[in-house]
Amino acid sequence: MSLRxxxxxxxxxxxxxxxxxxxxxxxxxxxxxxxxxxLGHLRTFLSVDILVRWLERxxxxxxxxxxxxxxxxxxxxxxAEADAEWWAWSLRFERQFQDVLDRLGARRPTYxxxxxxxxPEMIAFMERLxxxxxxxxxxxxxxxFDVRSLPEYGSLTRQSLEDMxxxxxxxxxxxxxxxxxxxxxxxxxxxxxxxxxxTPFGRGRPGWHLECSAMIRKYLGETFDIxxxxxxxxxxxxxxxxxxxxxxxxxxxxxxxHPGVLTVDGLKMGKSLHNFVTAADAxxxxxxxxxxxxxxGGHYRAVVExxxxxxxEAEVVWERFVQTxxxxxxxxxxxxxxxxxxxxxxxxxxxxMDDDLAVPEALAVVHGTQSRLNxxxxxxxAAAALPLLRALRAMLDxxxxxxxxxxxxxxGATSAGGGAATAEHxxxxxxxxxxxxxxxxxxxxxxxxxxxxxxxxxxxxxxxxEDGREGADWTxxxxxxxx
Numbered sequence: 001m002s003l004r005x006x007x008x009x010x011x012x013x014x015x016x017x018x019x020x021x022x023x024x025x026x027x028x029x030x031x032x033x034x035x036x037x038x039l040g041h042l043r044t045f046l047s048v049d050i051l052v053r054w055l056e057r058x059x060x061x062x063x064x065x066x067x068x069x070x071x072x073x074x075x076x077x078x079x080a081e082a083d084a085e086w087w088a089w090s091l092r093f094e095r096q097f098q099d100v101l102d103r104l105g106a107r108r109p110t111y112x113x114x115x116x117x118x119x120p121e122m123i124a125f126m127e128r129l130x131x132x133x134x135x136x137x138x139x140x141x142x143x144x145f146d147v148r149s150l151p152e153y154g155s156l157t158r159q160s161l162e163d164m165x166x167x168x169x170x171x172x173x174x175x176x177x178x179x180x181x182x183x184x185x186x187x188x189x190x191x192x193x194x195x196x197x198x199t200p201f202g203r204g205r206p207g208w209h210l211e212c213s214a215m216i217r218k219y220l221g222e223t224f225d226i227x228x229x230x231x232x233x234x235x236x237x238x239x240x241x242x243x244x245x246x247x248x249x250x251x252x253x254x255x256x257x258h259p260g261v262l263t264v265d266g267l268k269m270g271k272s273l274h275n276f277v278t279a280a281d282a283x284x285x286x287x288x289x290x291x292x293x294x295x296x297g298g299h300y301r302a303v304v305e306x307x308x309x310x311x312x313e314a315e316v317v318w319e320r321f322v323q324t325x326x327x328x329x330x331x332x333x334x335x336x337x338x339x340x341x342x343x344x345x346x347x348x349x350x351x352x353m354d355d356d357l358a359v360p361e362a363l364a365v366v367h368g369t370q371s372r373l374n375x376x377x378x379x380x381x382a383a384a385a386l387p388l389l390r391a392l393r394a395m396l397d398x399x400x401x402x403x404x405x406x407x408x409x410x411x412g413a414t415s416a417g418g419g420a421a422t423a424e425h426x427x428x429x430x431x432x433x434x435x436x437x438x439x440x441x442x443x444x445x446x447x448x449x450x451x452x453x454x455x456x457x458x459x460x461x462x463x464x465x466e467d468g469r470e471g472a473d474w475t476x477x478x479x480x481x482x483x
Contacts, residue, residue: 007257016226022061025226027227051228100283105400122210135247144175144176153239157234213245227252229258257300262305326473337404369391
């Protein structure tokens with residue numbers, strides 16, 4: 001079976017047939033660097049990361065382009081309020097995005113171009129649109145796309161031009177129609193001179209939509225496979241991207257991918273609702289792999305709910321992955337640490353991932369394999385445990401959650417997520433093992449009362465002791481409030 005993906009333009013799930021066999025070209029609308037990354041950004045980019053991992057695991061060479069909108073109205077306004085250079089303000093948050101995604105184990109894109117680095121390509125694009133009768137300059141430095149010139153305008157979001165916002169309104173100065181959108185914005189006296197470029201149409205700066213079409217053509221060509229981005233970008237951004245690219249005579253995206261929205265405590269995230277969660281907030285409260293699992297563990301098209309219960313559950317699931325892998329390594333030794341990129345995946349896992357990236361069904365296969373591995377460990381059956389461990393790690397690697405990936409396991413010993421979480425886990429492990437050593441001494445002396453007291457004391461702290469052939473081990477026993 002080959003990968004079948006939902007196309008949010010046609011609203012159909014069909015087989016992915018790349019423009020070039022064996023290669024997949026992917027463009028993702030990246031951050032507008034006006035402020036710190038939040039959970040909505042992470043949900044989209046982690047969904048795309050799993051797509052890229054699965055495409056590569058399936059044998060495709062992926063060219064992944066994710067842009068950076070490093071100049072726009074809000075960047076200029078917010079930087080001015082902070083008395084900062086706009087480009088320094090933008091770079092600050094661009095680095096925050098990169099750092100957060102790195103912490104969450106997201107692979108870097110093939111190319112990560114900035115809007116301000118592609119002004120020549122945008123000028124050429126506008127000249128082509130004007131020549132073909134789809135755009136016009138207002139004589140004051142701005143250039144607009146003429147929406148009425150393209151009969152298919154609105155097809156991506158299935159809207160008629162007459163029903164769109166601003167229909168019937170008087171256009172602002174320079175526009176022929178209130179619904180025409182800016183390809184290029186004239187320079188303003190109130191904005192820094194460094195935020196404008198000279199063009200044949202006058203001095204100004206990029207409009208939001210034009211940058212993506214110009215960069216897509218440069219890095220992926222006139223026709224490419226998948227365009228992804230947040231659901232909130234479908235209109236007007238993606239509609240306008242498609243319109244200007246089709247008007248220029250390009251095939252553009254063959255398929256659209258829009259991950260679903262994220263809610264916090266049952267409501268769409270928003271500052272006015274006091275449920276706005278930044279990436280920094282989430283990573284301060286939880287380990288990075290647990291945040292990744294909480295955001296990417298559902299189906300990418302479904303609404304993802306982020307709250308105390310879901311994050312607690314994600315922490316428990318991650319800790320159990322860690323503990324299972326650690327116990328398995330004690331039984332099978334270094335053979336369990338080998339690379340898993342070539343390990344054959346269970347058929348049910350492959351079928352789930354090929355079915356529009358059905359991560360929940362894929363995780364069910366992961367948990368079933370983990371259960372069988374725990375049984376083999378309990379029986380001391382190393383021969384059965386080794387292939388199960390390798391299969392478990394291979395599946396988790398597709399999801400970016402292999403506990404032995406160097407990203408999560410930088411010190412060579414399985415940890416609970418790197419950084420502070422690693423140190424905390426190591427400290428807890430040392431303390432618990434000290435108590436387990438005391439318990440072992442008590443059991444050897446047949447002091448069952450003391451041995452039971454140590455076990456019960458650990459249990460009261462939420463730590464379950466498991467006795468096996470290799471001695472005692474421990475796991476965190478957490479109640480998540482589920483069934």
